[in-house]
Amino acid sequence: MKLFILYIFSLLVLTETSAQQSAIVKEIIPLSLRQNAHAIVQESNELFEIKSKSKAYYSVHQVITVLDEQGKDYLRFIEYSDKFHQLQDVEIRMFDAQGNQQKKYSKKDLISFYAGDGLVTDTRLYVQQFSTSVYPVTVQFDYQVKYDGLLHMPSYDIQQPLMSVKSSSFTCIVDENADIRYRAQNVNLLPEVSFQKGNKVYKWSVQNLPAFLYEEGGISAESSYPRILIAPNAFELDGYDGNMSSWEKFGEWYRKLATNMDKLPADRVQFLNNLVRNADSDKDKARLIYEYLQQNFRYVSIQLGIGGYKPFSASFVDDKKYGDCKALSNYMQACLAAIGIKSYQALINATYNKKPVEPSFPFQGFNHVILCVPLNKDTTWLECTSNTSEFGVLGSFTENRNALLITEEGGKLTATPRSKSSSNTQTTHAIIHLNEDGSGQINTHLVTTGSYHSSSFLTDKKDDQKNYLVIQSGFLLPDNFDVKGNKNGVYDVALEMEKVPDFVAGSKMFLHPRITQLWRASLPVSDNRTKDFYFQDPFIKSDTTEYLLPAGYIMEALPPAKNFNFDYGNFQAAYNYDAGANKIITVSRLELTRHIIPADKYKSMTRFFNNVRAEFGEKLVIKRK
Numbered sequence: 001m002k003l004f005i006l007y008i009f010s011l012l013v014l015t016e017t018s019a020q021q022s023a024i025v026k027e028i029i030p031l032s033l034r035q036n037a038h039a040i041v042q043e044s045n046e047l048f049e050i051k052s053k054s055k056a057y058y059s060v061h062q063v064i065t066v067l068d069e070q071g072k073d074y075l076r077f078i079e080y081s082d083k084f085h086q087l088q089d090v091e092i093r094m095f096d097a098q099g100n101q102q103k104k105y106s107k108k109d110l111i112s113f114y115a116g117d118g119l120v121t122d123t124r125l126y127v128q129q130f131s132t133s134v135y136p137v138t139v140q141f142d143y144q145v146k147y148d149g150l151l152h153m154p155s156y157d158i159q160q161p162l163m164s165v166k167s168s169s170f171t172c173i174v175d176e177n178a179d180i181r182y183r184a185q186n187v188n189l190l191p192e193v194s195f196q197k198g199n200k201v202y203k204w205s206v207q208n209l210p211a212f213l214y215e216e217g218g219i220s221a222e223s224s225y226p227r228i229l230i231a232p233n234a235f236e237l238d239g240y241d242g243n244m245s246s247w248e249k250f251g252e253w254y255r256k257l258a259t260n261m262d263k264l265p266a267d268r269v270q271f272l273n274n275l276v277r278n279a280d281s282d283k284d285k286a287r288l289i290y291e292y293l294q295q296n297f298r299y300v301s302i303q304l305g306i307g308g309y310k311p312f313s314a315s316f317v318d319d320k321k322y323g324d325c326k327a328l329s330n331y332m333q334a335c336l337a338a339i340g341i342k343s344y345q346a347l348i349n350a351t352y353n354k355k356p357v358e359p360s361f362p363f364q365g366f367n368h369v370i371l372c373v374p375l376n377k378d379t380t381w382l383e384c385t386s387n388t389s390e391f392g393v394l395g396s397f398t399e400n401r402n403a404l405l406i407t408e409e410g411g412k413l414t415a416t417p418r419s420k421s422s423s424n425t426q427t428t429h430a431i432i433h434l435n436e437d438g439s440g441q442i443n444t445h446l447v448t449t450g451s452y453h454s455s456s457f458l459t460d461k462k463d464d465q466k467n468y469l470v471i472q473s474g475f476l477l478p479d480n481f482d483v484k485g486n487k488n489g490v491y492d493v494a495l496e497m498e499k500v501p502d503f504v505a506g507s508k509m510f511l512h513p514r515i516t517q518l519w520r521a522s523l524p525v526s527d528n529r530t531k532d533f534y535f536q537d538p539f540i541k542s543d544t545t546e547y548l549l550p551a552g553y554i555m556e557a558l559p560p561a562k563n564f565n566f567d568y569g570n571f572q573a574a575y576n577y578d579a580g581a582n583k584i585i586t587v588s589r590l591e592l593t594r595h596i597i598p599a600d601k602y603k604s605m606t607r608f609f610n611n612v613r614a615e616f617g618e619k620l621v622i623k624r625k
Contacts, residue, residue, distance in 0.1 A: 030208075037067060037162060037163060038067055039071035041062065041165040058146075067135055068136075091106060173196075176199060204228055250404070252411065275292060276339055289335045297317070298321065329369045345369055346369065349368070350401075352400075370416075381394050419595050429545075442515055451537045455489070466478075511584075511620040519612040532598055533596070544587050571591075
């Protein structure tokens with residue numbers, strides 16, 4: 001590092017102007033590394049030394065130059081500690097463009113706090129944001145993390161968006177008899193392999209990588225950017241020996257954690273059997289147990305030591321009426337077993353824009369637990385942490401994934417259901433009683449499923465109900481409204497609006513095609529997109545709107561019918577006038593058939609949705625006779 005600072009100092013003769021600073025940056029950094037870059041990794045060396053199946057040390061040395069304000073996110077230190085990962089030595093130095101040290105930090109200078117959504121957690125975050133008003137600025141990070149348990153290993157995260165890399169390496173040292181496994185992700189990079197005193201040494205290195213652009217709406221960062229994943233064969237965590245060389249063996253380890261955690265008291269077993277005694281099928285029984293869970297238990301995460309992986313016992317959850325994903329899934333499994341229904345806990349990497357775990361690479365990439373219930377005619381998947389999810393509906397959080405079923409024979413990787421547009425629907429039928437002064441009373445029948453469903457809608461506060469109607473469902477903003485219905489997503493919504501028309505001109509009113517806007521979002525501008533775009537879900541939104549015209553008014557003009565399509569979506573709208581009833585009827589339907597849009601279809605997709613948005617700007621024109 002001293003040589004690096006002397007080199008910078010010998011090259012730089014700075015004045016006070018930002019123009020001269022920019023010129024100096026140009027002198028020391030090649031054009032190929034400056035283009036699209038707001039930060040540059042000058043030097044990065046990461047070392048992961050595996051001492052045994054339960055102990056390792058991860059040491060990091062990085063020198064990063066931040067070129068401008070847009071790169072300030074890289075002037076940040078974030079690391080966590082828990083029972084199995086202890087942040088040890090930390091030294092952070094900040095230099096100006098002349099190589100003069102401006103600030104120095106140690107571990108005691110960092111901000112630290114317990115983090116997570118748990119009631120109790122031992123995860124402590126260490127953070128520091130470094131501020132400056134003058135760029136460029138260089139930060140040197142030197143720190144070490146001690147690993148007690150090797151369920152997780154650090155990955156080699158090679159590059160982030162808008163950051164170029166001058167020189168970077170990652171070295172892993174492991175006993176040659178134990179060895180590791182690795183997988184390159186979004187990069188074609190092999191390690192240099194050598195042997196030193198009974199150890200096997202892997203070293204990955206890169207030089208002179210140009211920056212790449214960030215593309216909004218793509219796959220998650222950990223699935224998108226170039227990185228090397230490493231994983232153990234044999235490992236130990238808190239005294240629990242395991243093997244990750246196959247999914248089957250990894251499932252065996254997790255199953256050991258839950259051994260004897262599924263027992264319920266005899267009186268609770270009797271209670272559950274009484275609860276389902278009148279059910280006609282195993283599926284109906286499972287539904288009753290699931291509704292009991294939703295109505296009486298709540299999600300609370302307690303991440304403390306091995307408790308981050310080992311579930312609470314079913315009897316504990318039954319008594320306390322709370323648990324995290326693995327505890328509630330374990331409890332649901334115990335309840336089903338009590339009434340004679342077999343089920344399996346399933347580890348899964350949740351979130352709609354993550355890639356499924358790779359079948360050929362056993363790896364601890366899971367962050368959630370759900371339950372799989374194989375029944376005679378179908379398989380039902382249950383999200384046990386939600387008080388609002390429909391029975392048997394996973395939603396975008398865990399659909400389209402590979403889940404690891406924890407069976408008697410070990411782990412079995414199984415695909416969860418694929419997202420379908422027919423599972424996420426919103427159907428509205430609105431009758432608008434339009435008055436001469438432009439006000440109106442609107443009676444809307446609203447039916448929702450999947451991601452549009454909210455079982456709490458009826459009991460939500462008024463403001464939350466309005467947000468649901470306007471923001472999620474696309475309703476025009478009402479002056480007043482009232483909601484009736486049931487928890488199954490079927491509602492009758494009465495709305496009052498002081499001004500229904502978009503505008504009035506003389507004797508004419510110009511009306512929106514419908515009371516709900518089926519699509520209103522602006523999609524990111526991306527002319528040369530390289531990554532697929534992810535929607536939350538595929539969906540179907542349909543609407544029938546009837547305008548009952550006021551006495552003395554008739555229809556003057558209607559837009560032509562619309563029909564827009566692209567490879568994964570379609571939209572139709574028709575506008576008709578019933579002269580006998582003196583009403584205008586519009587019927588429209590929007591469908592997105594898949595939630596992942598290939599990069600080469602992005603332009604046609606944005607044109608499609610822009611057309612759908614523009615259609616809402618069409619006007620139904622009525623006039624006085």
